[in-house]
Amino acid sequence: MFDFVCPPTYDIDWFSTTGKLILFGIVFVVGGILLLLLPKKNKKAIQISKISIAVVLSALEIGRIVWYYLRHLQYGDIFNVWIRINFHMCTIMVWANVLTLLLSTFLKKDNKVLCALYNITFGIGIFGAIMTFVYPEFIDPLFAIWNFRNSQTIFTHILLIVTPIYLLLTKHFKIEIKNLWYNAMGLLLVGNISSLAGACANFNFAYCFYCNFLTSIGINIDFPYYIWFLFLVILLIDYLVYFIFEIVRAKRQHKKLCFKFSKFDIFGTITTFIFVIIHAFVMQAILPNAPTNLGWLFLVPMSIYLAIIVFLNYYLNSQKLNKPNKSL
Numbered sequence: 001m002f003d004f005v006c007p008p009t010y011d012i013d014w015f016s017t018t019g020k021l022i023l024f025g026i027v028f029v030v031g032g033i034l035l036l037l038l039p040k041k042n043k044k045a046i047q048i049s050k051i052s053i054a055v056v057l058s059a060l061e062i063g064r065i066v067w068y069y070l071r072h073l074q075y076g077d078i079f080n081v082w083i084r085i086n087f088h089m090c091t092i093m094v095w096a097n098v099l100t101l102l103l104s105t106f107l108k109k110d111n112k113v114l115c116a117l118y119n120i121t122f123g124i125g126i127f128g129a130i131m132t133f134v135y136p137e138f139i140d141p142l143f144a145i146w147n148f149r150n151s152q153t154i155f156t157h158i159l160l161i162v163t164p165i166y167l168l169l170t171k172h173f174k175i176e177i178k179n180l181w182y183n184a185m186g187l188l189l190v191g192n193i194s195s196l197a198g199a200c201a202n203f204n205f206a207y208c209f210y211c212n213f214l215t216s217i218g219i220n221i222d223f224p225y226y227i228w229f230l231f232l233v234i235l236l237i238d239y240l241v242y243f244i245f246e247i248v249r250a251k252r253q254h255k256k257l258c259f260k261f262s263k264f265d266i267f268g269t270i271t272t273f274i275f276v277i278i279h280a281f282v283m284q285a286i287l288p289n290a291p292t293n294l295g296w297l298f299l300v301p302m303s304i305y306l307a308i309i310v311f312l313n314y315y316l317n318s319q320k321l322n323k324p325n326k327s328l
Contacts (some may be wrong), residue, residue, distance in 0.1 A: 004071045006147040014136045023133045026154060031162050038166055046170050047105050053163055054101040057094050060156045067148055082201030087194050090132060093125040094156060096186075097163045104172055112264075112313060118173040120186030122164035123238040129160035175245035178261045181269040183238050185309075187231060188276060192302040224280040231276055267312050275305045 012019050039045035065084050072079035085091075100117040107114065132138055138157075143149045167173065194206035214226060221229055250257040282301060 003147065004074060006144045006149075007142065008144045012145075014139045014141075020133065020136070023136060023154070027133060027158055027161065030155070031158050034158075034162050035166060035169070040170050049166075050101040050105045053159065053166075054098045057098050057101075057156065057159055057163075060152050060159075061091070061094055063148070064152050067152075080201060080203070082197060083203050085197075087197035087201075087205040089124075089128045089190050089194070090157060090160060092190050092193055093121065093128055093160055097121050097125060097160060100167070101163065104167065110173070115173065115179060116182045116185060118164070118167060119179045119182035121160075122168065122173075122175070123180070123183035123241075124186040124190065124234070125160045126164055127234055127237065129157040132157050174249070175242050177239075177242050177246055177259050178265045180235070180239060180242050181265065181272050184231065184235060184272045184276060185268075187234065188272065188279065188305065189302070191227075191279070192299075196299060227280050228276070262316075264312060264316050267316075268309060271305070271308050271312070275301065 012022070014020070014023065038049050064086075068084045069079055071077065096117060100114070100121050103114055103117065138150075138153045139145070140149050145151065145154075168175065191206055198205045214221065214229075219226075219229075246259070247257060279301060
């Protein structure tokens with residue numbers, strides 16, 4: 001399983017319908033078994049399970065890096081630390097899931113950071129993992145499917161799907177339309193992190209600079225306009241999922257379907273979408289051919305965006321504290 005030379009003994013095109021059905025079959029079986037076995041009522045057992053999942057995810061990611069390093073020692077091939085750490089969307093979401101699991105275990109109460117992480121791991125992590133199986137570029141045809149090179153990636157992506165669903169089943173958060181904007185925030189931050197890492201590694205981690213999946217299905221949109229298209233598609237899918245959850249919850253509680261938005265959510269939504277629009281023009285201006293050597297420039301708009309979100313939270317909270325109490 002951990003061999004550096006493990007050629008497949010079969011001939012399966014993983015991009016074919018048969019190959020994808022096999023992959024999704026593995027996802028449903030393994031993911032379903034995990035969700036059935038994980039505890040959902042005992043508080044202490046849930047905490048242990050969350051820590052265990054975080055440890056497994058961390059071990060899988062670190063194990064992947066170690067595997068590549070050991071292969072480098074044996075064969076003397078090039079080992080680039082930045083590239084092997086990997087800053088693609090799914091890898092970033094692995095560490096986002098680890099952070100979410102640990103914070104939700106040790107923090108006594110919910111806060112906006114956890115709310116953002118919950119929704120990002122649910123709306124972005126699951127979508128990214130599913131799309132990875134739809135367009136399985138991650139499978140190395142030079143290795144057998146059970147080799148660590150491929151099995152690690154498959155199991156990691158399964159956990160990216162299982163973890164947010166498990167947190168939902170254990171009632172760590174609710175799917176609410178008002179929090180949908182956190183998904184856009186997640187996409188914005190993941191794109192920035194990938195761009196910055198690309199500048200360090202001189203390697204393109206950001207999917208926003210190329211879109212093989214769209215071109216493979218015959219959708220050809222020029223850079224950077226397909227970024228808006230991807231945002232809209234992902235957010236539309238997330239919106240439909242969130243809307244269904246809202247309908248089901250309203251029916252269970254025998255209430256009318258209504259949405260309540262706080263000022264922070266309204267201002268956060270507006271700010272996020274302004275920066276989404278601006279970012280596409282920034283990319284076109286400074287990275288017309290999607291090079292990586294100017295990736296550090298994304299640190300400026302990302303810092304401004306995060307500063308605005310933090311300021312909004314601080315300002316609105318201070319307004320609540322300063323508001324006179326009318327109750328006697």
